[in-house]
Amino acid sequence: MSEGGFFQRRRGLSPELQDAQVQIEALARSYGLDFCETIFEVCAYDEINMIAAYGGFPTRYPHWRFGMEYLQMQRGYEYGLQKIYEMVINTQPAYAYLLDNNTMMDQKLVMAHVLGHVDFFTNNAWFTHTNRKMLDQMANHSARVRRYIDRHGVNEVESFIDKCLSIDNLIDPHRPHIRREPLRSESGVSSSTIDVDQGRFPAKQYMDKYINPPEQLAAAAQLQTDLKAQASTFPAEPQRDVLLFVLEHGQLQEWQQDVLGIIRDEAYYFAPQAQTKVLNEGWASFWHTQMMTQDLLTDAEVICYADHHAGTVAMRPGSFNPYKVGLELLRDVEERWDKGQFGSEWMACEDVAIKRDWDTGAGLGREKVFEVRKTHNDVTFIDTFLTEDFVRKVGLFTTEYDRSAGHFVIGSRDFAEVKKQLLAMLSNQGNPVLKVTDGNHGNRGELELTHTHEGPDIKLDWARESMANLAILWGRSVHLVTRIDDREVTLHHDGTDFTADGLKVPEQEESQQKVAE
């Protein structure tokens, strides 16, 4: 695929850009970055917008939301509101796109930044299980979806995809890294009857007592009974991968299973990028600043660079910029390990003056940041390295909604609060954690999900729409156990009607629903 289709129209890099690529790659390697082959493409803004709308993959399956995102980006660009400087996808070789009318300084910056990303994709542990041939995989997905569209019609397939997308955040992002108990299948349970004779070896009658001791047979029978008791809860353990559960047990036709599988594959492919947004952008920014300021900038480019970089790491009031926080925190880690500001002695020291001038000359900073990029994701990165001094230095605060004022106000600058808020935002990418707790609710084959309530309530009008879709996928009623306003409630949806234990649910604005012509 990499040589066919979209990329046949590839425009070669100009000699100037080729030279820059060679120079920057050599430079990056000299700093210790370790990246796979990276192919840069030069694109016009409408092409880069298209690729961005497709999440970096020009070979995605057809769906209206890509068209909508494209339209938004086109408008944004045409009105001068936004511009996509760069994009890189996690494949081998990695593809990166450069905007054709960027200045040379921008292109160098983007190349340096992109190599940071590619190094991260290649080495970070959370990306170990991603498919590096995703470009081909996406093309396969596309071919399959197109085939189903030919067979079943665009409306049917599209509305099915809409329903799948509606629950595509209900996955288990850690799944690729852990081998969990295999699911006991429903049919497997019902067909296994307790067989007292199981485990009995063939033996002549007079030897039977010795070859098959009765107590051992009894134990085997007991085990069977236990297993069956366990299996009567289905799934045996709450399962976070709702998509997989529906895929395996929902009432779906074959093509529907395949489409749901496609949506699930893609959700898992993109999950590590969402898990490492802060660290990944921080890492890439860390290296573009290093390379640009130390090696690549010409005198004439300094002002433009400073302007561009300031724009990248600017935190607008009230918004959180992963570039800024990631970059600053990595620099902080490097400085601390260079000066030896870690370990029990450092922790035990309470004298501010001593701490301020603390420098053991350890010089371990570079080594440490490379270790961080290898092993951490956003949650562990913030959890391990965010310090009180850092929060104060950078000026982080939490924001909260002031009902009376009707807007967000500064909540707290307290270290514990800031850290808690950051971690809450980054855990599970800010999505509520839902688990399948019962696949045979009320012995009617209905689906029960339980929300692990961690503070914020879920949004009821959205939950209603989503549950409606889930009920259709599952084929029977769906129940969601959660807490709203400190009260445990169970939401029900049977595909047409929604009840919420007497709670009042705001109508979703009709204008936001999709009505195809």
Add this chain to the structure above:
Amino acid sequence: MILNIETDLNRFKQIVRGKVRKELKRYMSSGELIGKQGDKLVSIPLPEVRIPRIRYGENQTGGMGQGDGEQGESAEGGDGSQAGNAEGQHLLEAEISLEELAEIMGDELELPRIEPRSATQLSSERDKYTSISITGPEALRHNRRTYRNALKRQIASGSYNPSQPLVIPRKDDRRYRSWNTKNEPTSAAVVIYMMDVSGSMGREQKEIVRLEAFWIDTWLRHNYQNLETRFIIHDAVAKEVDRDTFFRTRESGGTLISSAYKLAMKMIEDDYPADQWNVYPFHFSDGDNWSAADTKSCLDLLENDMLPRVNQFSYGQVDSEYGSGQFYGDLGERMGEDERVAISRVPNRDGIMDSIKDFLGKGR
């Protein structure tokens, strides 16, 4: 270059059309579309279509910020954006052509297609390069014809040698592309908008008229190749103005409706011969007229002079606080049954859709 995205973009545009169809009434009674009207396209502002997912409430989670400020101070910049998992309401601007908009309106309001009235229609001349001539500029030389003629001549004169197929055109072999003038029938219509701008017509009433005019134009433009619009304002006297002035002027003083009708009649007689033009006078007022005598002269003028010359005369009465609404009753009493007259009352913005249906539902 055709990008892969075209299919998805078109699919999305279909969704946009579906939305417009569904919410036509809202779009018809608000001015959103009109400000964004271009030559052939209108921009339609609509909220981003979102795929529902189970997620946290926006105001529940709080967010992160950075910078100066005391606890409790506003943490929002000018644009009120917020961090984290809350997404603001994104407005999309999708475009839709006036042609499509007219079709959607036609479908939803079940408007019949208009049968152009005049039998002998206005025709326009168009030149098309469809013929061949023996003279012309070299730039239009038709090589194939030229060589074919040369070949014919050479064969006829016996100077053609098949073993050495050399064809040399002479001057009289040359042929040139040439044009024919074709008469193509076109249908033309003129809309004459008349509006009472006396003191009793307020801002809201004018806005309603403006919206009505937009939809009337859209529909008639869909039905006629050429559409002209003329504007007349009147209080006690009438005068012709341009579109902008029409919607902006506010006069005080009395109302003589006949003044407007007389001016419209003069316009029709001077500029729009009946055999070439479909004429649509629209009159909007709040129903006040100076005197019963003037009303009578209006109705006489309508009945005797105007109606025989026009496709349809439409009267829209926009309810206002001050207007008596008398004219509506007078007109309806005398000509309510007449095929050529459409009268409608617009109590408020929500009435726009129904009144458009009253006006355009006759298919005249």
